[in-house]
Amino acid sequence: MTVRIVHYINQFFGQIGGEEKADIVPKVKEGPVGPGTAIAAAFKGQGEVVATVICGDGYFNENLAAATDEVIGMIEKYNPDLVIAGPAFNAGRYGVACGTVCKEVAERLGIPVVTGMYPENPGVEMFTKYTYIIETGDSAAAMRKAIPDIVKFAKKLVNKEPIGGPEEEGYIPRGLRRNYFAKVRGSQRAVDMLVKKLYEEDFVTEYPMPSFDRVEPPKAVVDITRATVALVTSGGIVPKNNPDHIEASSASKFGKYDIEGVYDLTPENFETAHGGYDPVYANKDADRVLPVDVLRDLEKEGKIGKLHRYCYSTVGNGTSVSNAKAFAEKFAQELVKDGVQAVILTST
Amino acid sequence: MVKEIERVGIPVAHCCTIVPISLTVGANRIVPTVAIPHPFGNPELPAEEEKALRKRLVVKALKALETEVDGQTVFDK
Numbered sequence: 001m002t003v004r005i006v007h008y009i010n011q012f013f014g015q016i017g018g019e020e021k022a023d024i025v026p027k028v029k030e031g032p033v034g035p036g037t038a039i040a041a042a043f044k045g046q047g048e049v050v051a052t053v054i055c056g057d058g059y060f061n062e063n064l065a066a067a068t069d070e071v072i073g074m075i076e077k078y079n080p081d082l083v084i085a086g087p088a089f090n091a092g093r094y095g096v097a098c099g100t101v102c103k104e105v106a107e108r109l110g111i112p113v114v115t116g117m118y119p120e121n122p123g124v125e126m127f128t129k130y131t132y133i134i135e136t137g138d139s140a141a142a143m144r145k146a147i148p149d150i151v152k153f154a155k156k157l158v159n160k161e162p163i164g165g166p167e168e169e170g171y172i173p174r175g176l177r178r179n180y181f182a183k184v185r186g187s188q189r190a191v192d193m194l195v196k197k198l199y200e201e202d203f204v205t206e207y208p209m210p211s212f213d214r215v216e217p218p219k220a221v222v223d224i225t226r227a228t229v230a231l232v233t234s235g236g237i238v239p240k241n242n243p244d245h246i247e248a249s250s251a252s253k254f255g256k257y258d259i260e261g262v263y264d265l266t267p268e269n270f271e272t273a274h275g276g277y278d279p280v281y282a283n284k285d286a287d288r289v290l291p292v293d294v295l296r297d298l299e300k301e302g303k304i305g306k307l308h309r310y311c312y313s314t315v316g317n318g319t320s321v322s323n324a325k326a327f328a329e330k331f332a333q334e335l336v337k338d339g340v341q342a343v344i345l346t347s348t
Numbered sequence: 349m350v351k352e353i354e355r356v357g358i359p360v361a362h363c364c365t366i367v368p369i370s371l372t373v374g375a376n377r378i379v380p381t382v383a384i385p386h387p388f389g390n391p392e393l394p395a396e397e398e399k400a401l402r403k404r405l406v407v408k409a410l411k412a413l414e415t416e417v418d419g420q421t422v423f424d425k
Binding site: 212213214215216223224227281287291293295297298304314325332333335341342345 | 355356363369372377386402410
Protein backbone atom coordinates (compact mmCIF):
# COMPACT_ATOMS: atom_id res chain seq x y z
CA MET A 1 0.00 0.00 0.00
CA THR A 2 1.73 3.13 -1.09
CA VAL A 3 1.68 6.15 1.17
CA ARG A 4 -0.19 9.09 -0.35
CA ILE A 5 1.82 12.25 0.31
CA VAL A 6 0.92 15.88 -0.24
CA HIS A 7 3.90 18.21 -0.24
CA TYR A 8 3.65 21.90 0.73
CA ILE A 9 6.31 24.29 -0.63
CA ASN A 10 6.77 27.97 -1.35
CA GLN A 11 6.99 29.89 -4.61
CA PHE A 12 10.76 29.46 -4.89
CA PHE A 13 10.91 25.68 -4.46
CA GLY A 14 7.71 25.48 -6.49
CA GLN A 15 9.82 26.86 -9.37
CA ILE A 16 7.54 29.84 -9.87
CA GLY A 17 9.86 32.64 -8.90
CA GLY A 18 11.81 34.37 -6.18
CA GLU A 19 10.91 37.24 -3.90
CA GLU A 20 8.95 38.94 -6.67
CA LYS A 21 6.52 36.02 -6.60
CA ALA A 22 6.16 35.85 -2.83
CA ASP A 23 2.62 37.14 -3.16
CA ILE A 24 1.22 34.27 -5.19
CA VAL A 25 -1.97 32.69 -3.89
CA PRO A 26 -2.09 28.96 -3.13
CA LYS A 27 -2.20 26.65 -6.12
CA VAL A 28 -2.01 22.92 -6.48
CA LYS A 29 -0.12 20.80 -8.98
CA GLU A 30 -0.53 17.07 -9.47
CA GLY A 31 2.52 15.02 -8.61
CA PRO A 32 5.83 16.19 -7.14
CA VAL A 33 7.49 19.54 -7.87
CA GLY A 34 11.09 20.52 -7.12
CA PRO A 35 12.30 18.81 -3.92
CA GLY A 36 9.13 16.69 -4.01
CA THR A 37 10.82 14.58 -6.65
CA ALA A 38 13.57 13.73 -4.19
CA ILE A 39 10.95 12.89 -1.56
CA ALA A 40 9.20 10.52 -3.94
CA ALA A 41 12.51 8.90 -4.86
CA ALA A 42 13.44 8.45 -1.20
CA PHE A 43 10.23 6.53 -0.60
CA LYS A 44 11.41 3.96 -3.15
CA GLY A 45 8.00 3.04 -4.49
CA GLN A 46 6.45 2.82 -1.04
CA GLY A 47 5.16 6.36 -1.23
CA GLU A 48 3.87 8.72 -3.86
CA VAL A 49 3.68 12.51 -3.87
CA VAL A 50 0.17 12.76 -5.25
CA ALA A 51 0.05 16.54 -5.20
CA THR A 52 2.07 19.63 -4.37
CA VAL A 53 0.52 22.73 -2.84
CA ILE A 54 2.48 25.89 -3.57
CA CYS A 55 1.95 29.26 -1.89
CA GLY A 56 3.88 32.52 -1.80
CA ASP A 57 5.60 33.10 1.55
CA GLY A 58 4.46 36.72 1.59
CA TYR A 59 0.85 35.88 0.78
CA PHE A 60 0.73 33.16 3.43
CA ASN A 61 2.13 35.31 6.22
CA GLU A 62 0.03 38.35 5.35
CA ASN A 63 -3.19 36.34 5.09
CA LEU A 64 -2.63 33.67 7.69
CA ALA A 65 -6.23 32.65 8.30
CA ALA A 66 -7.40 32.75 4.69
CA ALA A 67 -4.26 31.15 3.27
CA THR A 68 -4.35 28.38 5.87
CA ASP A 69 -7.97 27.57 5.04
CA GLU A 70 -7.23 27.55 1.32
CA VAL A 71 -4.17 25.34 1.68
CA ILE A 72 -5.82 22.87 4.05
CA GLY A 73 -8.80 22.68 1.70
CA MET A 74 -6.52 21.82 -1.19
CA ILE A 75 -4.62 19.22 0.83
CA GLU A 76 -7.80 17.60 2.10
CA LYS A 77 -9.08 16.91 -1.40
CA TYR A 78 -6.24 14.49 -2.00
CA ASN A 79 -6.95 12.42 1.09
CA PRO A 80 -3.28 11.99 1.94
CA ASP A 81 -1.73 9.64 4.50
CA LEU A 82 1.08 12.09 5.18
CA VAL A 83 1.86 15.78 4.68
CA ILE A 84 5.42 17.05 4.35
CA ALA A 85 6.09 20.79 4.43
CA GLY A 86 9.30 22.43 3.21
CA PRO A 87 12.00 21.98 4.39
CA ALA A 88 12.21 25.67 5.18
CA PHE A 89 15.89 25.76 6.32
CA ASN A 90 16.42 29.22 7.85
CA ALA A 91 13.76 31.11 5.88
CA GLY A 92 11.51 32.74 8.49
CA ARG A 93 8.29 33.29 6.55
CA TYR A 94 8.59 29.87 4.95
CA GLY A 95 9.16 28.36 8.41
CA VAL A 96 6.01 30.02 9.71
CA ALA A 97 4.07 28.77 6.70
CA CYS A 98 5.36 25.20 7.05
CA GLY A 99 4.75 25.21 10.79
CA THR A 100 1.23 26.53 10.37
CA VAL A 101 0.38 24.02 7.66
CA CYS A 102 1.68 21.12 9.77
CA LYS A 103 -0.14 22.28 12.89
CA GLU A 104 -3.45 22.78 11.09
CA VAL A 105 -3.25 19.54 9.12
CA ALA A 106 -2.54 17.62 12.32
CA GLU A 107 -5.41 19.32 14.15
CA ARG A 108 -7.99 19.41 11.38
CA LEU A 109 -7.21 16.29 9.38
CA GLY A 110 -5.53 14.17 12.06
CA ILE A 111 -2.84 12.80 9.77
CA PRO A 112 0.93 12.60 10.35
CA VAL A 113 2.90 15.73 9.43
CA VAL A 114 6.57 16.60 9.36
CA THR A 115 8.69 19.53 8.26
CA GLY A 116 12.35 20.52 8.41
CA MET A 117 14.03 23.72 9.62
CA TYR A 118 17.32 25.14 10.77
CA PRO A 119 17.20 25.47 14.58
CA GLU A 120 17.27 29.29 14.47
CA ASN A 121 14.28 29.55 12.17
CA PRO A 122 11.58 31.52 14.08
CA GLY A 123 9.14 28.84 12.99
CA VAL A 124 10.88 26.39 15.33
CA GLU A 125 10.02 28.09 18.59
CA MET A 126 6.51 28.82 17.36
CA PHE A 127 5.61 25.34 16.16
CA THR A 128 7.87 22.77 17.78
CA LYS A 129 5.13 21.80 20.21
CA TYR A 130 2.70 21.09 17.37
CA THR A 131 4.80 19.20 14.86
CA TYR A 132 8.07 17.34 14.56
CA ILE A 133 10.66 19.56 12.91
CA ILE A 134 13.64 17.68 11.48
CA GLU A 135 16.88 19.60 11.99
CA THR A 136 18.39 20.83 8.73
CA GLY A 137 21.23 23.08 7.64
CA ASP A 138 20.64 26.77 7.11
CA SER A 139 20.16 26.91 3.33
CA ALA A 140 18.99 24.96 0.30
CA ALA A 141 22.54 23.69 -0.01
CA ALA A 142 21.54 21.30 2.77
CA MET A 143 18.63 19.84 0.77
CA ARG A 144 20.62 16.70 -0.17
CA LYS A 145 20.83 15.65 3.48
CA ALA A 146 17.50 17.09 4.62
CA ILE A 147 15.27 15.02 2.36
CA PRO A 148 16.51 11.55 3.38
CA ASP A 149 16.40 12.65 7.07
CA ILE A 150 12.82 13.85 6.69
CA VAL A 151 11.69 10.80 4.72
CA LYS A 152 13.29 8.35 7.17
CA PHE A 153 11.39 9.98 10.00
CA ALA A 154 8.16 10.32 8.03
CA LYS A 155 8.13 6.58 7.36
CA LYS A 156 8.25 5.93 11.11
CA LEU A 157 5.33 8.28 11.66
CA VAL A 158 3.23 6.70 8.95
CA ASN A 159 3.99 3.19 10.17
CA LYS A 160 3.17 4.30 13.72
CA GLU A 161 6.54 3.14 15.00
CA PRO A 162 7.62 4.35 18.44
CA ILE A 163 9.43 7.66 18.17
CA GLY A 164 12.61 8.09 20.21
CA GLY A 165 14.33 11.20 21.49
CA PRO A 166 15.57 14.13 19.39
CA GLU A 167 19.20 13.00 19.10
CA GLU A 168 18.38 9.56 17.72
CA GLU A 169 15.54 10.61 15.42
CA GLY A 170 17.03 13.87 14.15
CA TYR A 171 14.29 16.29 15.11
CA ILE A 172 14.77 19.55 16.98
CA PRO A 173 14.16 19.10 20.73
CA ARG A 174 10.55 20.04 21.47
CA GLY A 175 10.77 20.85 25.15
CA LEU A 176 8.41 17.98 25.88
CA ARG A 177 9.15 15.60 28.69
CA ARG A 178 8.21 11.93 28.50
CA ASN A 179 8.71 9.56 31.42
CA TYR A 180 10.29 6.18 30.89
CA PHE A 181 11.79 3.45 33.07
CA ALA A 182 15.57 3.59 32.92
CA LYS A 183 17.54 0.35 33.12
CA VAL A 184 19.93 1.81 35.70
CA ARG A 185 18.60 3.63 38.73
CA GLY A 186 19.15 7.33 39.21
CA SER A 187 21.46 7.01 42.19
CA GLN A 188 23.79 4.78 40.18
CA ARG A 189 23.71 7.09 37.17
CA ALA A 190 24.43 10.08 39.39
CA VAL A 191 27.40 8.40 41.04
CA ASP A 192 28.75 7.22 37.67
CA MET A 193 28.52 10.77 36.36
CA LEU A 194 30.22 12.19 39.44
CA VAL A 195 33.08 9.69 39.19
CA LYS A 196 33.59 10.66 35.54
CA LYS A 197 33.59 14.30 36.55
CA LEU A 198 36.14 13.70 39.32
CA TYR A 199 38.46 11.89 36.92
CA GLU A 200 37.93 14.72 34.41
CA GLU A 201 36.47 12.29 31.89
CA ASP A 202 33.77 13.22 29.43
CA PHE A 203 30.23 12.83 30.61
CA VAL A 204 26.83 13.73 29.21
CA THR A 205 24.46 15.60 31.45
CA GLU A 206 20.92 14.29 31.65
CA TYR A 207 19.61 17.80 32.08
CA PRO A 208 21.40 20.80 30.58
CA MET A 209 21.46 23.81 32.90
CA PRO A 210 20.20 27.09 31.46
CA SER A 211 23.02 29.51 30.90
CA PHE A 212 22.71 32.70 32.89
CA ASP A 213 24.01 35.88 31.34
CA ARG A 214 25.98 38.48 33.25
CA VAL A 215 25.24 42.17 33.70
CA GLU A 216 27.83 44.88 34.30
CA PRO A 217 27.51 46.00 37.93
CA PRO A 218 25.88 49.44 37.94
CA LYS A 219 27.81 52.31 39.50
CA ALA A 220 27.48 52.52 43.27
CA VAL A 221 25.23 55.14 44.82
CA VAL A 222 27.35 58.22 45.51
CA ASP A 223 25.48 59.39 48.60
CA ILE A 224 22.92 57.00 50.01
CA THR A 225 21.75 59.63 52.52
CA ARG A 226 20.19 61.50 49.61
CA ALA A 227 19.09 58.51 47.57
CA THR A 228 15.63 57.13 46.91
CA VAL A 229 15.71 53.45 47.80
CA ALA A 230 13.05 51.02 46.60
CA LEU A 231 12.11 47.63 48.00
CA VAL A 232 11.50 44.63 45.76
CA THR A 233 10.94 41.02 46.70
CA SER A 234 10.29 37.57 45.30
CA GLY A 235 9.17 36.54 48.78
CA GLY A 236 5.55 37.19 47.97
CA ILE A 237 4.86 39.98 50.48
CA VAL A 238 1.44 41.41 49.59
CA PRO A 239 -1.28 43.48 51.26
CA LYS A 240 -3.56 41.44 53.53
CA ASN A 241 -5.74 39.02 51.54
CA ASN A 242 -3.56 39.25 48.43
CA PRO A 243 -5.85 41.59 46.47
CA ASP A 244 -4.10 40.88 43.19
CA HIS A 245 -4.28 37.12 43.74
CA ILE A 246 -0.60 36.53 43.06
CA GLU A 247 -0.22 32.78 42.81
CA ALA A 248 1.52 30.81 45.57
CA SER A 249 3.55 29.10 42.90
CA SER A 250 4.40 29.88 39.26
CA ALA A 251 3.38 33.51 39.57
CA SER A 252 1.91 35.00 36.43
CA LYS A 253 2.11 38.57 37.70
CA PHE A 254 3.77 40.96 40.10
CA GLY A 255 2.17 43.50 42.42
CA LYS A 256 2.98 47.18 42.86
CA TYR A 257 2.02 48.39 46.32
CA ASP A 258 1.79 51.88 47.73
CA ILE A 259 3.48 52.05 51.12
CA GLU A 260 3.06 55.79 51.53
CA GLY A 261 2.33 56.34 55.21
CA VAL A 262 3.14 52.72 56.07
CA TYR A 263 5.79 52.59 58.78
CA ASP A 264 5.53 48.99 59.82
CA LEU A 265 4.24 45.79 58.23
CA THR A 266 1.89 43.98 60.60
CA PRO A 267 -0.38 40.95 60.36
CA GLU A 268 -3.24 43.40 59.95
CA ASN A 269 -1.94 44.99 56.79
CA PHE A 270 0.47 42.55 55.09
CA GLU A 271 1.05 38.85 54.58
CA THR A 272 2.96 36.49 52.33
CA ALA A 273 1.45 34.74 49.31
CA HIS A 274 4.54 32.58 48.71
CA GLY A 275 3.86 28.84 48.84
CA GLY A 276 7.49 27.72 48.94
CA TYR A 277 8.60 28.58 52.45
CA ASP A 278 7.06 28.36 55.90
CA PRO A 279 4.84 31.49 55.96
CA VAL A 280 4.47 31.66 59.74
CA TYR A 281 7.27 34.16 60.35
CA ALA A 282 6.46 36.45 57.43
CA ASN A 283 2.77 36.45 58.26
CA LYS A 284 3.53 37.50 61.84
CA ASP A 285 5.84 40.25 60.66
CA ALA A 286 6.38 40.85 56.97
CA ASP A 287 9.24 43.25 57.79
CA ARG A 288 11.25 40.06 58.13
CA VAL A 289 11.12 39.83 54.33
CA LEU A 290 10.43 43.41 53.22
CA PRO A 291 12.24 45.53 55.85
CA VAL A 292 9.91 48.55 55.71
CA ASP A 293 10.08 49.36 59.44
CA VAL A 294 13.85 49.69 59.48
CA LEU A 295 13.98 51.71 56.28
CA ARG A 296 11.42 54.14 57.69
CA ASP A 297 13.62 54.58 60.77
CA LEU A 298 16.67 55.13 58.59
CA GLU A 299 14.67 57.64 56.56
CA LYS A 300 13.80 59.54 59.72
CA GLU A 301 17.43 59.42 60.84
CA GLY A 302 18.57 60.84 57.51
CA LYS A 303 20.56 57.69 56.69
CA ILE A 304 18.76 57.38 53.35
CA GLY A 305 17.15 60.08 51.22
CA LYS A 306 13.79 58.38 51.20
CA LEU A 307 12.02 55.07 50.90
CA HIS A 308 10.30 54.92 47.50
CA ARG A 309 6.55 54.94 47.88
CA TYR A 310 6.00 51.85 45.73
CA CYS A 311 7.33 48.40 46.44
CA TYR A 312 7.23 45.56 43.95
CA SER A 313 6.47 42.02 44.89
CA THR A 314 5.99 38.65 43.30
CA VAL A 315 6.27 35.01 44.30
CA GLY A 316 9.49 33.35 43.25
CA ASN A 317 8.28 29.81 44.01
CA GLY A 318 8.46 27.82 40.76
CA THR A 319 8.15 30.99 38.73
CA SER A 320 9.94 30.70 35.41
CA VAL A 321 13.07 32.70 34.75
CA SER A 322 11.45 34.15 31.65
CA ASN A 323 8.41 35.38 33.60
CA ALA A 324 10.53 36.88 36.36
CA LYS A 325 12.66 38.58 33.74
CA ALA A 326 9.58 39.99 32.03
CA PHE A 327 8.13 41.34 35.32
CA ALA A 328 11.37 43.07 36.21
CA GLU A 329 11.87 44.46 32.70
CA LYS A 330 8.51 46.15 33.13
CA PHE A 331 8.88 47.61 36.59
CA ALA A 332 12.54 48.50 36.13
CA GLN A 333 11.31 51.10 33.64
CA GLU A 334 9.01 52.53 36.30
CA LEU A 335 11.84 52.65 38.83
CA VAL A 336 13.92 54.67 36.41
CA LYS A 337 11.04 57.01 35.63
CA ASP A 338 10.38 57.51 39.33
CA GLY A 339 13.99 58.45 39.99
CA VAL A 340 14.83 55.45 42.17
CA GLN A 341 18.57 55.24 42.70
CA ALA A 342 18.98 51.97 44.58
CA VAL A 343 17.07 48.79 45.24
CA ILE A 344 17.07 46.28 48.06
CA LEU A 345 15.74 43.00 46.67
CA THR A 346 14.94 40.19 49.09
CA SER A 347 14.77 36.59 47.97
CA THR A 348 13.38 33.82 50.14
CA MET B 349 14.82 40.22 38.52
CA VAL B 350 18.01 41.56 40.09
CA LYS B 351 19.73 41.61 36.73
CA GLU B 352 16.90 43.33 34.89
CA ILE B 353 17.04 46.18 37.41
CA GLU B 354 20.83 46.30 37.18
CA ARG B 355 20.49 46.35 33.41
CA VAL B 356 18.77 49.74 33.57
CA GLY B 357 21.65 51.04 35.70
CA ILE B 358 20.17 50.92 39.20
CA PRO B 359 22.41 49.14 41.75
CA VAL B 360 20.70 46.30 43.59
CA ALA B 361 21.62 44.71 46.90
CA HIS B 362 20.45 41.12 46.56
CA CYS B 363 19.55 40.03 50.07
CA CYS B 364 19.25 36.29 50.09
CA THR B 365 20.05 33.23 52.12
CA ILE B 366 21.32 30.83 49.46
CA VAL B 367 24.30 32.78 48.19
CA PRO B 368 25.47 30.10 45.70
CA ILE B 369 22.18 30.49 43.80
CA SER B 370 22.61 34.24 43.63
CA LEU B 371 26.20 33.77 42.41
CA THR B 372 25.13 31.29 39.73
CA VAL B 373 22.34 33.47 38.48
CA GLY B 374 24.65 36.48 38.36
CA ALA B 375 23.75 39.14 40.95
CA ASN B 376 26.57 41.62 41.48
CA ARG B 377 26.02 42.84 45.04
CA ILE B 378 25.01 40.00 47.32
CA VAL B 379 24.18 40.34 51.02
CA PRO B 380 23.72 37.07 52.91
CA THR B 381 20.69 37.04 55.18
CA VAL B 382 19.47 35.01 58.12
CA ALA B 383 17.18 32.27 56.80
CA ILE B 384 14.80 31.50 53.96
CA PRO B 385 11.53 32.13 55.81
CA HIS B 386 12.88 35.20 57.63
CA PRO B 387 15.80 36.76 55.75
CA PHE B 388 15.62 40.02 57.72
CA GLY B 389 14.60 38.52 61.04
CA ASN B 390 15.13 35.93 63.74
CA PRO B 391 11.97 34.86 65.56
CA GLU B 392 14.06 33.33 68.34
CA LEU B 393 15.14 36.79 69.44
CA PRO B 394 13.08 39.20 71.50
CA ALA B 395 11.43 41.85 69.29
CA GLU B 396 13.88 44.65 70.02
CA GLU B 397 16.93 42.54 69.33
CA GLU B 398 15.35 41.19 66.18
CA LYS B 399 14.75 44.72 64.91
CA ALA B 400 18.35 45.64 65.75
CA LEU B 401 19.53 42.64 63.72
CA ARG B 402 17.29 43.72 60.86
CA LYS B 403 18.76 47.19 60.98
CA ARG B 404 22.32 45.83 60.90
CA LEU B 405 21.52 43.77 57.81
CA VAL B 406 19.78 46.65 56.03
CA VAL B 407 22.71 48.95 56.81
CA LYS B 408 25.00 46.29 55.30
CA ALA B 409 22.82 46.28 52.20
CA LEU B 410 23.02 50.07 51.97
CA LYS B 411 26.80 49.87 52.33
CA ALA B 412 26.87 47.37 49.46
CA LEU B 413 24.87 49.82 47.35
CA GLU B 414 27.47 52.52 48.07
CA THR B 415 30.41 50.24 47.21
CA GLU B 416 31.90 50.14 43.71
CA VAL B 417 32.36 46.54 42.59
CA ASP B 418 33.97 45.25 39.43
CA GLY B 419 32.32 41.86 39.52
CA GLN B 420 30.14 39.70 41.70
CA THR B 421 30.77 40.54 45.34
CA VAL B 422 29.40 38.92 48.48
CA PHE B 423 29.20 41.38 51.36
CA ASP B 424 29.58 39.00 54.26
CA LYS B 425 31.84 40.80 56.70
